[in-house]
Amino acid sequence: MSDVMTYERRRSEIETYFDRTAAETWKKLTSTAPVGRVRASVRRGRDEMRATLLSYLPSDLTGLRLLDAGCGTGALAMEAARRGAEVVAVDLSPTLTTHAQDLADAQGLGSRIRFVAGDMLDEGFGRFDHVVMMDSLIHYEPADAAMTLGKLAERTDGSLAITFAPKTPLLAAMHKVGKLFPRGDRSPAIVPIAEARFSAMVRAEPALSAFEIGRGRRIDTGFYKSHALELRRR
Numbered sequence: 525m526s527d528v529m530t531y532e533r534r535r536s537e538i539e540t541y542f543d544r545t546a547a548e549t550w551k552k553l554t555s556t557a558p559v560g561r562v563r564a565s566v567r568r569g570r571d572e573m574r575a576t577l578l579s580y581l582p583s584d585l586t587g588l589r590l591l592d593a594g595c596g597t598g599a600l601a602m603e604a605a606r607r608g609a610e611v612v613a614v615d616l617s618p619t620l621t622t623h624a625q626d627l628a629d630a631q632g633l634g635s636r637i638r639f640v641a642g643d644m645l646d647e648g649f650g651r652f653d654h655v656v657m658m659d660s661l662i663h664y665e666p667a668d669a670a671m672t673l674g675k676l677a678e679r680t681d682g683s684l685a686i687t688f689a690p691k692t693p694l695l696a697a698m699h700k701v702g703k704l705f706p707r708g709d710r711s712p713a714i715v716p717i718a719e720a721r722f723s724a725m726v727r728a729e730p731a732l733s734a735f736e737i738g739r740g741r742r743i744d745t746g747f748y749k750s751h752a753l754e755l756r757r758r
Contacts, residue, residue, distance in 0.1 A: 662688060
């Protein structure tokens with residue numbers, strides 16, 4: 525089966541989960557509403573990861589275009605807009621992008637962000653100075669992740685700030701049983717990959733030959749484990 529076919533199949537599974545099964549869960553998780561211990565750990569980790577990825581971007585984004593691929597409820601997109609960026613924020617879930625638009629409008633940022641429910645690989649979005657992918661690749665197999673990065677890199681003039689799921693005993697176990705949240709809020713399985721293998725995969729992808737690996741950082745807050753990586757155009 526081709527990488528494109530497996531990507532599309534997985535994309536459909538992710539869309540079903542985030543738009544139909546767990547949209548309300550993710551709205552609450554990304555808000556300030558009280559949550560249980562597990563989700564509080566995930567929220568804390570995501571907040572730290574978002575800050576890390578934003579630190580890889582220029583402090584002044586005025587006049588620059590940024591793609592937030594897998595924007596969720598829009599927190600990163602809104603911070604980039606505050607720095608002056610023109611943001612295209614894409615997510616598979618219409619429920620979440622609609623919610624994100626409402627939040628951005630309430631903060632006076634809606635005019636700087638185009639929220640779209642669709643595929644992050646849509647070439648119709650044009651070129652970008654920077655691309656951010658926070659936990660957007662973690663549900664895809666390595667070959668699909670490499671293909672995705674390559675396609676986005678072809679339309680990126682500056683950098684890609686991305687995350688992948690590091691291969692740890694806990695994440696490996698989660699992958700086997702397909703669990704992230706308890707009971708009915710389970711997400712599509714995360715696909716962990718060793719850091720050395722991911723880096724080698726990036727270096728071997730022809731479409732990424734013009735990029736070099738920059739800064740990196742692992743975030744581990746217990747129930748949230750993810751690794752940030754910066755890819756910079758040479």
